[in-house]
Amino acid sequence: xxxxxxxxxxxxxxxxxxxxxxxxxxxxxxxxxxxxxxxxxxxxxxxxxxxxxxxxxxxxxxxxxxxxxxxxxxxxxxxxxxxxxxxxxxxxxxxxxxxxxxxxxxxxxxxxxxxxxxxxxxxxxxxxxxxxxxxxxxxxxxxxxxxxxxxxxxxxxxxxxxxxxxxxxxxxxxxxxxxxxxxxxxxxxxxxxxxxxxxxxxxxxxxxxxxxxxxxxxxxxxxxxxxxxxxxxxxxxxxxxxxxxxxxxxxxxx
Amino acid sequence: xxxxxxxxxxxxxxxxxxxxxxxxxxxxxxxxxxxxxxxxxxxxxxxxxxxxxxxxxxxxxxxxxxxxxxxxxxxxxxxxxxxxxxxxxxxxxxxxxxxxxxxxxxxxxxxxxxxxxxxxxxxxxxxxxxxxxxxxxxxxxxxxxxxxxxxxxxxxxxxxxxxxxxxxxxxxxxxxxxxxxxxxxxxxxxxxxxxxxxxxxxxxxxxxxxxxxxxxxxxxxxxxxxxxxxxxxxxxxxxxxxxxxxxxxxxxxx
Ligand SMILES: Nc1ncnc2c1ncn2[C@@H]1O[C@H](COP(=O)(O)OP(=O)(O)OP(=O)(O)O)[C@@H](O)[C@H]1O
Ligand SMILES: [Mg+2]
Numbered sequence: 001x002x003x004x005x006x007x008x009x010x011x012x013x014x015x016x017x018x019x020x021x022x023x024x025x026x027x028x029x030x031x032x033x034x035x036x037x038x039x040x041x042x043x044x045x046x047x048x049x050x051x052x053x054x055x056x057x058x059x060x061x062x063x064x065x066x067x068x069x070x071x072x073x074x075x076x077x078x079x080x081x082x083x084x085x086x087x088x089x090x091x092x093x094x095x096x097x098x099x100x101x102x103x104x105x106x107x108x109x110x111x112x113x114x115x116x117x118x119x120x121x122x123x124x125x126x127x128x129x130x131x132x133x134x135x136x137x138x139x140x141x142x143x144x145x146x147x148x149x150x151x152x153x154x155x156x157x158x159x160x161x162x163x164x165x166x167x168x169x170x171x172x173x174x175x176x177x178x179x180x181x182x183x184x185x186x187x188x189x190x191x192x193x194x195x196x197x198x199x200x201x202x203x204x205x206x207x208x209x210x211x212x213x214x215x216x217x218x219x220x221x222x223x224x225x226x227x228x229x230x231x232x233x234x235x236x237x238x239x240x241x242x243x244x245x246x247x248x249x250x251x252x253x254x
Numbered sequence: 255x256x257x258x259x260x261x262x263x264x265x266x267x268x269x270x271x272x273x274x275x276x277x278x279x280x281x282x283x284x285x286x287x288x289x290x291x292x293x294x295x296x297x298x299x300x301x302x303x304x305x306x307x308x309x310x311x312x313x314x315x316x317x318x319x320x321x322x323x324x325x326x327x328x329x330x331x332x333x334x335x336x337x338x339x340x341x342x343x344x345x346x347x348x349x350x351x352x353x354x355x356x357x358x359x360x361x362x363x364x365x366x367x368x369x370x371x372x373x374x375x376x377x378x379x380x381x382x383x384x385x386x387x388x389x390x391x392x393x394x395x396x397x398x399x400x401x402x403x404x405x406x407x408x409x410x411x412x413x414x415x416x417x418x419x420x421x422x423x424x425x426x427x428x429x430x431x432x433x434x435x436x437x438x439x440x441x442x443x444x445x446x447x448x449x450x451x452x453x454x455x456x457x458x459x460x461x462x463x464x465x466x467x468x469x470x471x472x473x474x475x476x477x478x479x480x481x482x483x484x485x486x487x488x489x490x491x492x493x494x495x496x497x498x499x500x501x502x503x504x505x506x507x508x
Contacts, residue, residue: 062407090409101404104503105422115408118418149502160404167408 009076094164154185290457309386393424
């Protein structure tokens, strides 16, 4: 179906490739033909007004929402393929949500350990070592045994990032992960994401933090009403936006 | 000690015909009462366990993709919830009992494979199970969709997400209503009397049929035993509820 068939994907090809993606909820067409590629190690930011389909787009990449037509391939694997083994896809793609969505009945450490043990059937001992290291990495040492309800929003979000990383994904999706946080805690989460990006993790972020996008993104996509209106590297995008819709949006936000 | 207690009640019965505690001073009747208590306890424990299992499986099936499966579960709930348990018991034993195969352990008498105790367990478990399905479903609905999505995005199957994430949270929400329904179930086991299951009420009724003066004493025992039995159940459920409390996670939180 696609030029990159399953199995023979190589890192010089796009790690995520979207081609003419269409998606409707009932009569409402939310994505109207989105195409772009993400290379391994790249950080891309998707920005745009509320309701423009950013969350929908990012959720389609790990098959939380099925697409109607077009194609999305992750490492050459067609996400829309009915024969797709979702488990294989989700091993490759980690996702962090706006509302953290931690498992409230598990401690921070258990949250991080759960999927590798249950899904990857890894040995508990080695998972625990990795989980503790990840919790240190997101700067939450000492909070291993706290329940989500005992952590601040920013701390919960960092546990959620560690939980996703524990599956050792190749691509991380972030959907407005700082939108529910108060301004002081936003920074601690952004620092964590920046660390990740600098280590070479491929990241797709939906964000309203323009300064942050400018700082870490390799490429920025501006969506409005289901289409990509304009895109480019941050320098050109922010300073030389041509489309009036982009200019208006940036004018409101900056 | 026991001798003097027996003597006290034997004297009491002679003095006052209204208070004949025959099951205390007559060893044969005592044995009947103890047998009856044992059957009651057995019935209560087995039905509680089975009805909870039925509730869990039913709630799982209610989320199935197949419309047929969902309507079967719905039909089951409507039937068992909207008809009297006494009629269900009689229907299972007298109507369905006719069609069950028989076997002959001694070579002379034919015995049905499912005894009246068996039918009582089946009938009462399905009766309480119908309510448990609804109770668990309400609990499951209280777990945010986004928590399930987080589990899914980590590669968990629907079954894994159900068992490790949704159920533990749903259970906590369901416990108070489950508590009520199980108390109700334990009390409803007395209706097994109608199909001659030799539980406590059955034994006590036969005792006061034999000795009409024992009627008041039998009623007193009935209340004492049920208050104790239900008391232990409620105590156990409350302890369990407390043990399951998650720090920082109140009902309706999240
Ligand atoms: N499950 C759904 N069912 C029906 N409509 C939906 C669903 N999810 C999203 N939509 C609609 O699709 C449109 C795009 O939603 P989406 O969440 O992708 O926007 P967004 O760009 O992420 O907005 P925001 O910045 O507010 O998060 C909205 O109009 C929304 O109401
Ligand atoms: Mg969104």
